[in-house]
Amino acid sequence: MALSEKTKAAWRPFVVGFILGGLACLVGAALIPLTTSSGRDARQSEGEQMIGAFKGVARVNYGQSGRHFDRLVLKPEESSHAKYGELDGKYYRVVNVVGTPSAGSGEIFAVPQDNHHSTIRMWFSYGGGDGKVEYLGPDRSP
Amino acid sequence: MDRNEPTLLTKAARFVSGLFCGAALMFAVISAFLIMETTPFEEWWMAVDSDTESAEAEAGQLFESASNAVLETDSEDEVVRLTGAQDEGGAGLVRADIVGEHYVLADTVIQEDGRLVLVAVPRNGYYPVLEYRFTNTGDAETVVTMPAAVTSE
DSSP: OOOOHHHHHHHHHHHHHHHHHHHHHHHHHHHHHHHHHHHHHHHHHHHHHHHHHHHHHHHHHHHHHSSOOSOSSOOGGGOOSOOGGGGBOSSEEEOSOOBOSSTTEEEEEEEESSSSSBOEEEEEETTTOOEEEEESSOOOOO | OOTTSOOHHHHHHHHHHHHHHHHHHHHHHHHHHHHHHHHHHHHHHHHHTTOHHHHHHHHHHHHHHHHHHHHTOOOSSOOOOSBSOGGGTOOSBOGGGGBOSSEEEOSOOEEETTEEEEEEEESBTTSOEEEEEEOTTSOEEEEEEEOOSOSOO
């Protein structure tokens, strides 16, 4: 059934509003990652930053002694560059262990303090210092 | 002016109602999409969270098999990690041997205070970090070194 021109004209404001409302909601949804994920990313970023900082500690310990240490916080006589309190962040805690997945490389773990993120593992090279981050659960990055 | 033509107020009301209807429809569509998007993570989370008994049992199995591999190593070199060949300081395990559903073993064998130490790292905040301290005489104990961060939502 074809609508008359008068009816179409009468409901044109509704149609225009409908389209604009939908577009506004779409734009709003597109902005969600910039707002909510920035909070979510802040948590992940803290974990990655902490783990990156302790990668530096492990490399310094290695550079000064020429051997791999299995802990981040060392005994006093081993001139530690990290203290226990520094392992705890607001959203993540770094585990006091340095794995050795292969000769010349290490691994460090950061465990989340909430139930929305997964543990982060960083593999790194003692020589070059390059690191690779891996989430031990699904990555929640947008 | 046509008497049947809607007034400016009526047009405005129709525009506003259209605005709401359009936004509501788009909101529903986007919400459904976002819920579907997050489902895999939530499914994974539900599979691994709050199952403390399974997690403890899994950590125990990982510790047992890894410590056995370390003790059975007949290499003259010091065992420094779990994976890799024995002549390269490994205990002969592969990565899959030290990765579980709830826990992952750090790929290292720590020698501390006359004992060997293995570290189990949880894959999320629901479980504690565990250490398995053992000797080649059969003494062994599991210690919580970092309590679980999350107890409830």
